[in-house]
Amino acid sequence: MLELPDKQDNPWAVLSISNSWKTLPPMLWSAQAPEFSPVEDLIDISPMALRLLQLDVQQLRTHVEGVSTLKNLHAGNILLPGMSPLAQKYAGHRHGIFNDRIGDGRSLLLGEVATPLGRMEMYLKGGGRTPYALRGDGYLGLRSAIKEYLVSHALYGIGIPTSLPLSLCNHERKIFRNQLEKSATVISLSPSHARVGHFEWLAARGxxxxxxxxxxxxxxxxxxxxxxxxxxxxxxxxxx
Incomplete structure (x- = not known):
């Protein structure tokens, strides 16, 4: 992976990042690095999400090193200091049937960022297969990524608590989702990405x-x- 440039040259380097999820029992996670996938375009960076991270919107959107770092983060080509990516393990119901084999099949918790408003977890979706991918390929289609990006912002904007996307990229890789289309990744923020399924998994294991x-x-x-x-x-x- 690439090394992050010096702090004075990169606004992302000021973030204080850790991953306390790794202090939880190993039955709740598996360490997993994102898969490398070259980025074609950085489609958008969310001003609302940047403000949550206490980052200057105008500076970052026009900062050459900052934009390059974000694209490399989406590409799985770089990790910010303190990041320790993992896939979360949980259970749930699919088609009304309890399934304890599932977990983050195409998403990774990169780490949590300390902010004056509290901690914010940073999640990468579409970064490749994890131990819980089952038969999935671990990728995200561009159409689905755009829908998630827009709807999440709409929900957040009208005051419904939800994860808030930070950025959206499309990649050179093509994938098949009823038709051939570009793959994409979304990085999202939330105080926690825990699910009901985490409790279901622990209850099932007693x-x-x-x-x-x-x-x-x-x-x-x-x-x-x-x-x-x-x-x-x-x-x-x-x-x-």
Missing amino acids: SAAGMKALIAHLGGCYGEGGDMSVEQFFKHSVQR
């Missing part, structure tokens, strides 16, 4: 220790402390 660790982690994500009981966390989640 892991009380894992459940306690996950609840403590999520309490920290949302600034609520890590000493809530399972019952308190459930009631609080319903209220939210």
Whole structure:
């Protein structure tokens, strides 16, 4: 992978990044690097997302090194200092049937960024196969990526809590989704990307220790402390 240029030459280097998900039991994640895939175009960078990261919108959109770094991050050709990518493991229901073999099949948690407003997880979608991809190829079609990018911004804009896309790229690789089309990647931000399926996975495995660790982690994500009981966390989640 490429090395990140000096801080004075790159606005991304000022971010403080870690990955506390790796402190959770290994049954909840697998380390996984993104697959290299050359970027054709950086389609958009979200001003709203940049403001969440306390980055100057105008500076970054016109900063040659900054734009190049973001494209390389989408391409799987660079990681920012502190990033330690992983795929999350969870369970869920597909077509009404419980499935405990699933997880992030084409998404990776790159790391979490410390901001004055709280931590923000940075997720890369479409970066290739993971251990939980099953029969999927791990890629994301451009049409689906554009829909996700626009709808997520619309939901966020009207006050419905959701992940907020940071940037969207299309790639040189072509994939087949009912027709041949360009592949794409989306990087998104959220205080947490935890799913109901994480709890379903731990419950299916009978892991009380894992459940306690996950609840403590999520309490920290949302600034609520890590000493809530399972019952308190459930009631609080319903209220939210």
